[in-house]
Amino acid sequence: MAEKIEKGISLWSDAFQRLKKNRAAVVSLFLLAIIMSSCIILPMIPGFLIDPNLQNLMLENLSPSSAHYFGTDHLGRDIFSRLMFGGRISIAVGLITTMVSVFIGVIWGALAGYVNRKLDALMMRIVDILFAMPFLIVVILLRTVLEPKTTQLTDWVVNLIVTDGASVERINTVRTAVEPLCSLIPLFIAIGMLSWLTISRIVRAQVQTVKKLEYVEAARSLGLGNVAILFRHILPNSIGPIVVYTTLTIPSVMLFEAVLSFLGMGVKPPNSSWGVLIEEGASRMFSNPMQLVFPSVFFSLTLLSLNFLGDGLRDALDPKSSKD
Amino acid sequence: MTILRCIILTFTTILLVNCQRETQVEKANRDKILLVGNGGEPKALDPHLVTGVIESKIISSLFEGLVGDDAESDSVMRPGAALTWEHNPDFTEWIFHLRPEGKWSDGETVTAHDFVFSYNRMLHPDTAAPYVEMLYFIKNAEEFNRGKVLDFEQVGVKAIDDFTLKFFLKEPVPYLPGVTRHYTWFPVPKHVVLSYGKMTDRFTRWSEPGNMVGNGGFVLSSWRLHDHVKVVKNPFYWDAANVQLNGVTYLPIENFYTETRAYLAGQLHVTYQLPPDLVDKMRAEYPKEIREDPYVGSRFVRCNVTRPGLDQVKVRMALSYAIDRKQLCDTILKGYEAADTYSPDLGDYKPESVLGFDPAKAKQLLAEAGYPDGKGFPRYSLLIGSGGTRATSEALQAMWKDNLNILIDIKALDSGSYITAQQKLDFDLALAGWVGDYLDPTTFLLMWTKGNGNNNTGWSSEAFETMLDEAAHNQDAAQRLRIFEKAEKLLMDEQPIIPFAWQAKTYLLSPSVKGWPPLLLDNHPWTAVRLEK
């Protein structure tokens, strides 16, 4: 009996129970699962999707039909396929760069908020400087420096996968698979470098508020170390704004990817991403509105779901909220 | 409820106020002000400092060259600052007789000395005028500009008296009157320029609103960056009695969707460029207002012929034959014309058409070059700038893949890196274009000579240059063109550039604007434009 109760209130299953009660979160989880799995699985089924880069200028700007579920774009390419393939890139970019930036931002902000005033000042002034840096110049320089490196990296990865005696065909298949991801690495670095600043400021402000609260003082008087206090008591109490800011970072990062793509840093044409599809659709919104509507709907639905799921998770993980 | 009522009240007020108000175009029609979309912000208005088309539109209203722009035709040479002109039999010496009644906008007389001063300023090495090559037709001009000749007296331009200007040219230039319509040949007022600084000072207050004095139909009255340039009628212009407009407002709208919207909302009389994807819609909805005029611009793929593979003519020809130009111009480049040679329509100049779409021949040429079915073909990339060329590049990429089975990457760059990469020959293929300055094949052909700053292909040909030279010294206008046609044929046979489209000027023009027939160079003199309600 005692054992059963113990299990019942273990953190994760408890959180899951609470999450299940949150209707918005459940629907969001469901939607997310559908969108993400179709982006991942559908392109893998041979022959199911039309080649997203197959161009037929005779079939430009078609309306949705049974042959092209979402119609075709200005080059006669199938929009549904492009959305599915582009989703892979956007989701990868969104998740990876957000993780990088949240990781840097949280650590930096938490340290700045917790350490002594001199170090705090230095750390925050560095943030000020990075804020005011002209990002376009940084991007151009990063591209110039990193571009030759990505080719080397691709070669290296290909050599790692392919054994010496492999046929040219095999090398080419591996290369086409590896290349898109390798060519995105400068992008990860650029966005990771530039998007952690605001979150570090928010976390610092939160930490400064929380560290003066009674229970932290209590923990300190109990003799807990700084690291333990920071990670066990202070950060968990700042989780709300962190989760929220994370869900806010994802859409801006995904759109930022498109901006960089037009500067030669993100996804390379003819490949696509949701950001690029939205940018291209936006420029044609008054001649072919559907080319904007479909990518925007996918994009918004994904991020809305992510957002409500984030809120739900935050509530579910917050031990205090259960007492309400 | 109160809030709701307030909101409704506010909106009705706005609505009523706005319904009564006339559009900006209607007001401008009453005031006789032409509202022009000008495509972008001018860098400067001093004719000696700029190189662009955008600046040229404004400068042409502020100044007038020896020969004026004709409202009806590009090939008519209408008297401008000069009343008459004559030349010696071999076109190397020209005399222009200025209008004695010609005045600057401050009332001073325009003299031949102003012209000489102007060419002296433009050619002086210290002025560092970027477009100075346009004056190199004049004898010793290049030498003076390069500092090899120090005395301007030796340069072939002389004021015989106050109203007679004589040019000694380094070679026969039968088309000189057309060249003098370009803003690099315009006069600047000596007395005004010198009152704000030395002759060779680059940026002085003389070109600001209020200070700037010109001899054109209009005077600069206001300039706010990224907002507007306004010019008003010049009462001292020799033909002011026949100028119908009271002024012109240039709006430097860079976003052509914004510009089109502004036109449709009655904020503009004429737009600079219609976005290609709106062409069909506008053809259907505004058939009387859409204008599709031919224009002297050519779009091409520039090849770096120093790259292994691209150094073979067969490879370049294969890439060329694999492009379906007609389809390209029917879809993405709506309004443009499929190019069958490099130079667009220039009147009597008719080079042989050699370009075409022939996938079988393309494949065969590629195989002959050593890449059967694209096997072993190097992985080239196609350079594009950050403008709206992505769709074109993707279309070309797919055509090359489908017809030749080769993979070409697309490399998008910011505009600074894009230009520099071409100048440093740090590219394989690049999407590029060229717009002519005047109606003569030289404006398209001279750039492909060895070492020319606009060549950027690594390609050069002695035979080609011999032909250009031969044509330059030929005194028979027709024969001269025939030699140029042969030179262009040679250029096309070698294909260091792969032309695919000739530009068109597709824009919207308000029905209230009169006196605006299609012009190849698109230099519509405002002095002949009228506004009717």
Add this chain to the structure above:
Amino acid sequence: MIRFITGRLLQGILVLWVLFTLTFFLVKALPYGPFQSEKAMPDHVKAKIIAYYGLDQPVSVQYKRTLKNVLSGDLGLSTRLEGRPVDEVLHQAFPVSLQIGTLAMVLALLIGIPAGVISAARKNSSIDFMLMTGAMIGLCLPSFIIGPVLAETLGRKLLWFPVMGWAAGEYQFLILPVVTLSLGTAAYLARLTRAGMLDTLSQDFVRTARAKGVSGVVILIKHCMRGGLVPAAAFIGPAYAGIISGSVVIETVFQIPGIGRHFIKAIEAADSPMITGIVLLYGSFIVLGNLASDLLNLWLNPRMRNAAS
């Protein structure tokens, strides 16, 4: 407190110097130089122009000279605009960006903060759901979509507002760009305020107050507003600095003569004086904005005041 502010301002000067130095050398490191154009000019002319601007001197000499000029208040001549003084350009463009940015920020605060507070107070209700959906859609539909849509509907179709232009800041020209510019920031503020409020609402003292029978509204306004606004306050400083430094999208869509496009074009043309000028301007606002943000934070957090002074 005065010592704190003076200290921060001194740090700010240091920040600006570092920023100036970094920008100066980054521009020099760009893979292209100034005076590039589609129509190339002869090399000897280009050499003359480069010498005219003193760009042929060793970089260290250029750096010292520029620093000296900047310290004496002279930002130099724009190379892209053929020698027009940088301060003249900023003098024209910055008031426009300041006006639009400030109005947009005020509007964003007026929309974002109440939306966040209401959402938090009515957590998981339908109004919360609607407000947050609205906020997220505001984020997912960037200004390059919202701007043209507003201009096309309210501007071109209904003719309520001009679709573009500035006209020296007449009010009807301001409305569409300000609304477009504010939506994204409003969405951020709403989400951050909601999160901050929720965190505060779950604190022990709120439960105590509730147990004592203090009414919900009083708790919300009197006890929670301060703590709940901490995340939003940290965001406002840099956001305001960013919003008044010009938005390229808004400026292009609505043809606004602000500072944003000057900046982008200056970078594309490696126009060093213009770039450093704008970066210094932006940097000063970042310094001031973050200082204001931190002061606001101190005010919201009475407990931290001792630490600061």
